[in-house]
Amino acid sequence: QEIQKDSIVKNKIDIKYTDKGFQFKTSDNKHLLHIESRLQFRFATPGDENPLTFDDIYPTSNTVFKINRARLKIGGHAFTPDLKYYFEYELSQSNLLDFRLMFEKWKGFHIKVGQWKTYYSRERIISSGKQQMVDRSIINRPFTLDRQQGISFYGRLFEESPADLTYHLSLLTGTGRGSTENDDNRLMYVGRLQWNFLGREVSMSGSDLKHVTKPEALIALAAATNTSPYTRFSQSGGGQLEGFQDGVSGQYTVNQGLIETAFKYKGFSWQSEVHHKTIFDNVNDTETHLRGMYVQAGYFFSNIFDFVPEPLEVAGRFGYYNPNIEIKQDLEEEFGLAFNWFFNGHRNKLTTEFTYFQIQSYNVIEPSDGLRFRVQWDISL
């Protein structure tokens, strides 16, 4: 009879609704599956995209109402809680974004294989569903490594001590999302060292929704090198920045680095990144230097003013991008102001955003400028 009982217990599945959607778990915790979907609706006027050049600042109005993201997310673990997996599929474009397996037995040394958002810059790593503004800053496009395929080693060392470190070392094909083969045998190498100098990690999501009572902070350095036909990466794979022609195998060698900070405390959140990138064109033997940075901060003013409703956060961002540092006048700036209303944290929120752009061109005295207004509803189901 005892045996009978055991076998029943074995087959029993625990089901819960969690912050990753419905979750199914075997009672021995060997297998777990969670399934979630996410929709992001966006209204933007006079246009949605960040302007890329002087002439790009909304020459014609193109008001947009669209589904910006429709994601299906499946994750969990298999055979042991240490072997985790995760898929993310973009339903509206029919793109497989993430597929990865993580072996996380030892806290100081984890291994990941598959395709995912390269652990390089905070802004890009934070899920589009957990952002503080409607979307990423103007510097994301030129500097992000986006999703790549490969292997990564990472972990956290000296936890809760003043030397608390989180490291990521990645060997990637460097040919972007959806590519099935590397173009040559030269890989992308990425390293990131994050010093959690208060002994606590800053969570990888925008806004301090938890109003943490002990301050969290980080300073991070990251660097990457890659040789490929591409000068930039996005969800659609490898591509070219303005002024670069379609490349052949190994045409562009890109070296880049960043300094990043982040901080959260009692409803206040801060983050910043300073980027530098050098592109060597191995065919035409030219060299271009790009520079950019942003700072971003937000606060729940209900903490100091009683009349402010609790679900409301106000956030601002300043971004700066110079596509070629030898041309001083070639300069793009972004000033953003956002109001978030968190119905249920990041899982159901409404964001209203105003952005002012100013773009200088090297051959014109007066800069071009423009204002954009966006409203976004992001909901996880």
Add this chain to the structure above:
Amino acid sequence: QEIQKDSIVKNKIDIKYTDKGFQFKTSDNKHLLHIESRLQFRFATPGDENPLTFDDIYPTSNTVFKINRARLKIGGHAFTPDLKYYFEYELSQSNLLDFRLMFEKWKGFHIKVGQWKTYYSRERIISSGKQQMVDRSIINRPFTLDRQQGISFYGRLFEESPADLTYHLSLLTGTGRGSTENDDNRLMYVGRLQWNFLGREVSMSGSDLKHVTKPEALIALAAATNTSPYTRFSQSGGGQLEGFQDGVSGQYTVNQGLIETAFKYKGFSWQSEVHHKTIFDNVNDTETHLRGMYVQAGYFFSNIFDFVPEPLEVAGRFGYYNPNIEIKQDLEEEFGLAFNWFFNGHRNKLTTEFTYFQIQSYNVIEPSDGLRFRVQWDISL
């Protein structure tokens, strides 16, 4: 101990198999998810498509056996039973068909955002899995608004009274399924007013499977206006009717309207639509008027003849379409006869259908005609 008990109850999930597939619900009913798939197999000879022109009536035999639809459907509600969601993905074409969120707190005023089949004509709104014939009539192609992106306000007023009304008011991009931006700032506007004059709504599915004992009836009016590059819409997005060239932004202004009736009672079902559509070509300054209609009826003869098996329904349809009302001879007609065998209602049914087409051409005296035979198995899993 009381608290412990509560927390257990909170996590409990109710699971059921429903007519929308397997369903998972938190015990507080705040979150619900149902998942279902549907397959539709079709055999057709001498061809599957409705003929579009005089020369199109099956010039060569092209017998077809195919998967016509393979759908994955995920729906439910999140955070509150009033906030509903629904996705539909066509697996064989990798197309995201439906994505929508509905806020249905007040019966008289609901809101919907996303992409879905525009609430315009009954024939198109009825799911392809709940049709009475194998597929829609010859007038669906020229007159349907198909799926669009946007926002809709709808509700039911004066319920169960003689003034019982169902209304739908939609603001849509008017550029069809899968488009991410509107072509200009001119939207598609659609209104529909449905008078349920017996105080009961007619369910949005073909055949009176429930053998309703109280008659259900409706008379509806609907109208739409849109300016876009397109003269018709289908699952693959915007396109052109015969005789219209590929359009530029805002080339075609389309105004259209319909009168619709439907009725169900004791196994008998009836529905009809009369359509008119005017296409202004703003580039070439021409105007075309299109007209079409169909009537369709079905009955379970087991209600009057003992020898007829209960799962069998017989249905017939007459359709008529004039692509240009200034040319009287330019006329298409459809006469259909279908036999449905409902193994498990619409969720598992076999349909056998005979259709006779007759198409007149303005420059030929004798009309062209042809016969088509189709068998279809539709099953929800």
Add this chain to the structure above:
Amino acid sequence: QEIQKDSIVKNKIDIKYTDKGFQFKTSDNKHLLHIESRLQFRFATPGDENPLTFDDIYPTSNTVFKINRARLKIGGHAFTPDLKYYFEYELSQSNLLDFRLMFEKWKGFHIKVGQWKTYYSRERIISSGKQQMVDRSIINRPFTLDRQQGISFYGRLFEESPADLTYHLSLLTGTGRGSTENDDNRLMYVGRLQWNFLGREVSMSGSDLKHVTKPEALIALAAATNTSPYTRFSQSGGGQLEGFQDGVSGQYTVNQGLIETAFKYKGFSWQSEVHHKTIFDNVNDTETHLRGMYVQAGYFFSNIFDFVPEPLEVAGRFGYYNPNIEIKQDLEEEFGLAFNWFFNGHRNKLTTEFTYFQIQSYNVIEPSDGLRFRVQWDISL
């Protein structure tokens, strides 16, 4: 009160984690759903593909790390345990691979409709997740019928007797995966007769993981005929073998046949196929004969040597392909050696493989040759 009890029982769903992933079953067993995903990661050097011609043997190194398969699998039964269904979707390519419904009420006569891997040759039928080597042999490409749409009748007769037979008779469109229409009215016909002469079927998976204590064996004959624009089939649909031009409707009539053997006993597994294929080009009036074969065997040496770990299997393969038997020198050979480490049977395994290729060309005296190394991790989640 009795009624209440019944209705509760009816709604109860049994949930289990099975070797097909999480499984949901109504307590009356009328409806069942299982959902599983599978990832296959592959590293290959100097290249992944089998060489096709003399010049193809890795002229340049193209080391590959890639996701080779990312599958979502949904199956179960609906309305009755006899009506089974199965879907398989390739997430990384957004391809619907399998969709099929099986009516399996009578053991001797089953019916299947939809799209699936044609029951023709053992090597192709075995799922890519249950192979003994990293992938199929060099003869799979020229001889496989791959996935087709249509209907199949199959069953097992005289079970457990010396006349134990498994038969498959298929009527297919013969235009490959993803096609929605046949090109003409000429279908593909496939027959397969498998004699299980020891009264037990050999399971359709590589390696004898169960160490079966009673020997299992089969001898099978299969034949197929098809007229279509294609000379070969693969996951991307119909295509052409080397030396054949793109075809028009009905250009190529292909007749082919095979003899197959398989055997499993106490950790030892064997399988072989001998193929012949004749291609008639109905346009150019030419005829080509192709021949190929492979033998493959594996063993768990832990059965005889104590020092060998139990999860380790060693397997070898020899393959031979002549693309045109009138040219004797036109010959391709494959010698493979693989080491499997089964963490959890086929559901989580690591395979290391060495392959030596030798290709002769009719106009060169010395054959070209090359060595390939591959490592693969295949995991079902």
